[in-house]
Amino acid sequence: MACKVPFVDPRAHYQSLKREIDAAIGNCLSQGDLVNRQQLQAFEKHLASFVGVKYAVGLNSGYHALEFSLRAAGIGRGDEVITAGHTFLATVSAIVNCGATPVLVDVGDDYNLDPDGLAAAIGSTTRAVIPVHLNGRMCEMDRIMDIANHHGLVVIEDSCQALGAHHRGKKAGSIGLTGCWSFYPFKVLGGFGDGGAITTNNGEDRQTGEYHYHGYTALLDNVQAAVLDVKLRHLPKWIEHRRKIAGLYNEGLQGLGGLILPPFDGYGYFDIFQNYIIASTSRDSLRAHLQADGIETLVSWPKPMWEHPGLGLKNPHLRNTERICREVLSLPMSAETTPEQVDYTVRSIREYFSLPLRQPLLEAAEI
Numbered sequence: 001m002a003c004k005v006p007f008v009d010p011r012a013h014y015q016s017l018k019r020e021i022d023a024a025i026g027n028c029l030s031q032g033d034l035v036n037r038q039q040l041q042a043f044e045k046h047l048a049s050f051v052g053v054k055y056a057v058g059l060n061s062g063y064h065a066l067e068f069s070l071r072a073a074g075i076g077r078g079d080e081v082i083t084a085g086h087t088f089l090a091t092v093s094a095i096v097n098c099g100a101t102p103v104l105v106d107v108g109d110d111y112n113l114d115p116d117g118l119a120a121a122i123g124s125t126t127r128a129v130i131p132v133h134l135n136g137r138m139c140e141m142d143r144i145m146d147i148a149n150h151h152g153l154v155v156i157e158d159s160c161q162a163l164g165a166h167h168r169g170k171k172a173g174s175i176g177l178t179g180c181w182s183f184y185p186f187k188v189l190g191g192f193g194d195g196g197a198i199t200t201n202n203g204e205d206r207q208t209g210e211y212h213y214h215g216y217t218a219l220l221d222n223v224q225a226a227v228l229d230v231k232l233r234h235l236p237k238w239i240e241h242r243r244k245i246a247g248l249y250n251e252g253l254q255g256l257g258g259l260i261l262p263p264f265d266g267y268g269y270f271d272i273f274q275n276y277i278i279a280s281t282s283r284d285s286l287r288a289h290l291q292a293d294g295i296e297t298l299v300s301w302p303k304p305m306w307e308h309p310g311l312g313l314k315n316p317h318l319r320n321t322e323r324i325c326r327e328v329l330s331l332p333m334s335a336e337t338t339p340e341q342v343d344y345t346v347r348s349i350r351e352y353f354s355l356p357l358r359q360p361l362l363e364a365a366e367i
């Protein structure tokens with residue numbers, strides 16, 4: 001069956017911005033501004049100001065933002081770095097590839113690093129912690145920072161899924177030594193290819209021309225920076241849209257026994273819904289039912305990373321992470337997702353649970 005509700009819609013996204021995007025790209029090409037020119041510097045300045053820090057450095061990926069942050073903090077062989085067991089592999093690969101040992105800790109019901117698990121995992125060689133703000137909701141950074149400061153740990157924030165999220169007045173990516181960002185096309189701020197950045201208050205002017213280390217070729221392309229700079233101006237409006245879509249899902253999916261809905265604000269959190277995650281013990285058959293109705297969904301991630309033998313990771317026996325891999329499902333969510341698509345998806349899910357919606361969801365929607 002043809003897809004009625006796409007998970008994301010990059011073609012519609014481009015069409016809605018075509019004029020601005022084409023002008024920005026045309027500008028770079030006609031002026032010959034291809035590498036490390038004013039478009040990159042302007043984007044870095046605007047990103048730093050959006051996050052609320054002094055500096056931003058545009059890079060080619062979120063992965064490299066993480067690896068370079070660890071290397072800049074002097075982390076390497078013999079060091080342990082604690083992070084969440086439930087995260088994208090890149091978080092852990094960055095630790096392994098800089099020579100350090102990852103120590104994986106379970107996540108709580110918010111899908112984020114459990115601060116008690118962090119405290120319990122600290123040992124004599126622990127040097128750093130990477131809290132991952134997953135799905136657009138921040139970790140409990142007050143507690144994580146208290147624990148990290150008490151033990152003298154470096155904190156690198158994996159904020160790749162949380163641009164614009166905040167908690168008790170503090171923005172994702174502005175609290176640790178660095179915030180690491182991904183501009184993979186389907187992130188809240190996505191380029192037309194891979195991209196990333198580091199934000200920090202701890203930097204220096206890179207125009208001095210001084211070399212401090214042997215390096216890498218990993219700068220954000222100028223054309224991508226020009227595109228991202230255009231998109232950054234639209235980001236607050238897109239975040240509001242995502243929050244409204246999440247509100248509609250929450251409203252429509254209330255009262256379905258056995259279906260767990262994601263956290264939404266409360267306790268000083270402001271969530272930006274990179275992903276809208278539901279959980280159910282019958283996830284796979286629910287997913288097949290949605291697919292038959294033409295609704296595209298995503299599973300992040302179908303098995304824990306330590307079950308991939310090629311990665312050589314020890315099994316840390318994390319109960320929540322293992323359960324999450326079996327139960328979670330991401331519903332369609334993007335700046336282009338419409339209330340009609342949510343209505344259709346909600347109806348399909350309620351039909352699966354044999355609890356049809358009594359009144360139209362759209363009456364409540366004012367998007």
Ligand SMILES: Cc1ncc(COP(=O)(O)O)c(C=O)c1O
Pocket residue numbers: 060061062063064087088090091132134158160161181182183184194195196
């Ligand atoms: C939580 C998390 N960490 C790290 C990354 C790595 O980012 P990238 O794909 O840009 O390397 C991503 C994005 O895919 C992510 O979602």
